[in-house]
Amino acid sequence: MRVNSFGTGSGFSRRIERVVWMISNRSVVLAVSSGIAYPLCERYADREVKVTFILGEIAMAAESLRSEFLCSLTGFVAPPRDVGATARGTRRFYPAIGGSFEGPRLRGEVLPDGGDWLLLRPDGVLEQDVRITLKTDDGAFIYVRYAGMRHGPPEVMARLAQGEAVDPSEYYFRVAPMFETGAERYAWLNKILAVGVGERLPPNMVRYDIFEIL
Numbered sequence: 001m002r003v004n005s006f007g008t009g010s011g012f013s014r015r016i017e018r019v020v021w022m023i024s025n026r027s028v029v030l031a032v033s034s035g036i037a038y039p040l041c042e043r044y045a046d047r048e049v050k051v052t053f054i055l056g057e058i059a060m061a062a063e064s065l066r067s068e069f070l071c072s073l074t075g076f077v078a079p080p081r082d083v084g085a086t087a088r089g090t091r092r093f094y095p096a097i098g099g100s101f102e103g104p105r106l107r108g109e110v111l112p113d114g115g116d117w118l119l120l121r122p123d124g125v126l127e128q129d130v131r132i133t134l135k136t137d138d139g140a141f142i143y144v145r146y147a148g149m150r151h152g153p154p155e156v157m158a159r160l161a162q163g164e165a166v167d168p169s170e171y172y173f174r175v176a177p178m179f180e181t182g183a184e185r186y187a188w189l190n191k192i193l194a195v196g197v198g199e200r201l202p203p204n205m206v207r208y209d210i211f212e213i214l
Helices: 154-161 184-191
Strands: 005-007 013-015 018-023 027-033 036-039 050-052 067-077 081-085 090-102 107-110 115-120 126-136 141-151 172-180 193-201 205-213
Touching: 067 107, 067 193, 141 193, 172 184, 172 205
Parallel strands: none
Antiparallel strands: 005 013, 005 050, 018 027, 027 036, 067 090, 067 205, 081 090, 090 107, 090 115, 107 126, 115 126, 126 141, 141 172, 172 193, 193 205
């Protein structure tokens, strides 16, 4: 937004030092003047806020979230062990029994250790708490932990629970992996955030496409 100044309705005009785009529950644009932020909206503190467009043009752009494909990961789990009903819901542990991963910069196997401490919440959401170890094809070990959520319409989730193959577009399945390794050649993994889109496949497989957030 090309804006040089704005008024508050009382005839007092402030020079804008910069414009800040903030996104929360709704989009808010702030003009910053003398270290104070003023929202560029119709009313502020019972005063009209009028924006003067010097060039009569809008050039506002919010930077979009960018990502890059990191890898696809496929994992297999053993039958669950019931932890039981807890204060937060029903907890089950699914032991990891193997798998594989592959991407442009890393590939290898999922070791048969760790697993998913899955929580079925009272609202029907499946909340994941996963810890696994990866071994790359060149011998490095990578510890991975991630939280995630899986939910959808009751009839869709019932089909998944019964072991049916369900199109992943019919339910929400997202994870947020974090990586930890002492291998120098993969040290960059210690410094990134990632998100994954998941798919539950019968009888005991999960698959993720994982993306690095740039």
